[in-house]
Amino acid sequence: MAAPTGQKSEEDRKHPVDETLPPFKMFTSGLQHVAAMYAGVVAPPMIVGPACGLSPTETAFLMGASLFTAGIATLLQTLGFWKVGAKLPFVNGVSFAGVTPMVAIAKEHSPHDALPIIFGAVIVAGVLGFVLAPYFSRLVRFFPPVVTGTVITLIGVSLLPVAFRWSQGGNDKAADYGSLTNIGMAAATFLIVLVLRRVLRGFLQQIAILLGLVAGTLIAIPVGITDFSALTKASLVGFPTPFHFGAPQFDVAAIISMCIVMLVCMTESTADMLALGKIVNRPADERTIEGGLRADTLGTALSPLFNGFANSAFAQNIGLVAMTKVRSRFVVATSGAILIVLGLCPVAASIISLVPLPVLGGAGIVLFGSVAASGVQTLASAAMEKGENSLIVAAALGIGLIPIAAPEFYHSFPKDLLVVLDSGISTGCLVAIVLNLAFNHFGKRGDSDPDAAADPAPDPHALADLAEVPKQPDRGRMDDGETAASPAH
Numbered sequence: 001m002a003a004p005t006g007q008k009s010e011e012d013r014k015h016p017v018d019e020t021l022p023p024f025k026m027f028t029s030g031l032q033h034v035a036a037m038y039a040g041v042v043a044p045p046m047i048v049g050p051a052c053g054l055s056p057t058e059t060a061f062l063m064g065a066s067l068f069t070a071g072i073a074t075l076l077q078t079l080g081f082w083k084v085g086a087k088l089p090f091v092n093g094v095s096f097a098g099v100t101p102m103v104a105i106a107k108e109h110s111p112h113d114a115l116p117i118i119f120g121a122v123i124v125a126g127v128l129g130f131v132l133a134p135y136f137s138r139l140v141r142f143f144p145p146v147v148t149g150t151v152i153t154l155i156g157v158s159l160l161p162v163a164f165r166w167s168q169g170g171n172d173k174a175a176d177y178g179s180l181t182n183i184g185m186a187a188a189t190f191l192i193v194l195v196l197r198r199v200l201r202g203f204l205q206q207i208a209i210l211l212g213l214v215a216g217t218l219i220a221i222p223v224g225i226t227d228f229s230a231l232t233k234a235s236l237v238g239f240p241t242p243f244h245f246g247a248p249q250f251d252v253a254a255i256i257s258m259c260i261v262m263l264v265c266m267t268e269s270t271a272d273m274l275a276l277g278k279i280v281n282r283p284a285d286e287r288t289i290e291g292g293l294r295a296d297t298l299g300t301a302l303s304p305l306f307n308g309f310a311n312s313a314f315a316q317n318i319g320l321v322a323m324t325k326v327r328s329r330f331v332v333a334t335s336g337a338i339l340i341v342l343g344l345c346p347v348a349a350s351i352i353s354l355v356p357l358p359v360l361g362g363a364g365i366v367l368f369g370s371v372a373a374s375g376v377q378t379l380a381s382a383a384m385e386k387g388e389n390s391l392i393v394a395a396a397l398g399i400g401l402i403p404i405a406a407p408e409f410y411h412s413f414p415k416d417l418l419v420v421l422d423s424g425i426s427t428g429c430l431v432a433i434v435l436n437l438a439f440n441h442f443g444k445r446g447d448s449d450p451d452a453a454a455d456p457a458p459d460p461h462a463l464a465d466l467a468e469v470p471k472q473p474d475r476g477r478m479d480d481g482e483t484a485a486s487p488a489h
Helices: 023-051 056-077 096-108 111-142 145-168 178-198 200-208 208-221 229-232 253-279 285-308 316-324 330-344 346-354 357-379 388-398 415-421 423-442 450-454
Strands: 091-094 312-315
Touching: 023 056, 023 091, 023 096, 023 316, 023 330, 023 357, 056 091, 056 285, 056 312, 056 330, 091 285, 096 253, 096 316, 111 253, 111 285, 111 423, 111 450, 145 178, 145 253, 145 316, 145 423, 178 208, 178 357, 200 208, 208 316, 208 357, 229 357, 229 423, 253 285, 253 312, 253 316, 253 357, 253 423, 253 450, 285 312, 316 357, 316 388, 388 423
Parallel strands: none
Antiparallel strands: 091 312
16 A cells, blocks of 8 residues: 555655754764763773873873774764674773773783783784674574573663762772762752653653753752863863874783683673664664674774774663664764764863763663663563573573672682673673573473574564554553653653
8 A cells, every 4th residue: 555645655764773863963862872971981991091000191091092982983883884883873982891801911011011912902802803793693593582681681780880889989999989978969860860751751851861960960069079170181182193102012811811802792792782673673683793793893903093992882872772762873973973072172071071970870870770671671572481481581690690799709710711700791691592592492492482482583572662663552652652661760
């Protein structure tokens, strides 16, 4: 049947992922993504810089370089070219998985050689990952709903402690860490975001996180926890000079460590792409994951040229996409452009950094909780009443929560293993995959539910409430297409 006059047919209508928004909405929505992930990008260089013996000025340079390279990696991921890029609304930034081995490398070498050795190892790891991407992407067949739901839940739960630390002040050695002032500001921001999401409509509701961060920062000024020192010291223009700390050096032990980190990053990115694909109603197939991994690894290989580290998808921004329902990849591409500008303009970067960590923590609880809620909704489609699926989820969640609930649990294990074991997402993902194969693919294959265990294709309606896909007949609609199950309320 032909489409009515003046209306686009279903075939001609753009998918929301490929839609562009008006310039103002594009910028503000992109800025909201930057605000949500800014602390995560600058935190690794803040740790690695001093470990390598850098001065505060040099560490600030390293932070700017991380912003710049995160912007490049984000553009590769969202816009893409050839077979590079998932072309999903993914923000890329410095992976925390590499912090521990990079600090270990710094301790084993002189301050003069530490960063060049780290950069050399990151380049090799990025190239190796790029070569492995087509093969690694085939693992998508091992990510049915029982696995993806578990991993998405772990992503959200693993991020929540970050929000809690931010809410306390971020630095556990600071005198005011966990003070009533810090936690009070986090609670105020948390409530502001919830109220804004409840009372606002349309575009203003979509940028409720950004508005909440602005409101929380303004309240924090008279409270006395907003630090303006970075703004007063920042220069107007700064470019991350290529190989500023020296030409890369190639150390075998360091390369092995960073290659392991790269495999961990690729595992987490695969899970993140599957999660985001469900939220935006464009399931991530093998080709999408291959392109996304190529963007991650190419961005990683290029980062050391501009003094950056390994890049991977930022899971915290998945929660923002889920909550705001803004699915356009061009919004996140705008975020990439903003990150590049911040990397080139320290003054602009300092303005973003004015947001106190307790304020960011209050908003982060909502964001990261939304990711966990998405995982629960995915598990609802995993036929938990059939086969051994409930046992798979129980075991994977239990193992995945160990690094969160008991951070020192693996303290006696070899340091090389800690790269994997200290990541609850990676360990939980591996356990879920292995148990799914054991219970649903081998042995009792005939008793397993084909939709829950053997079907690799993600369910496009699993997160209908979050992604605003057409609702099922038994789901009641509310204003603006929201439902009572939306984790944002």
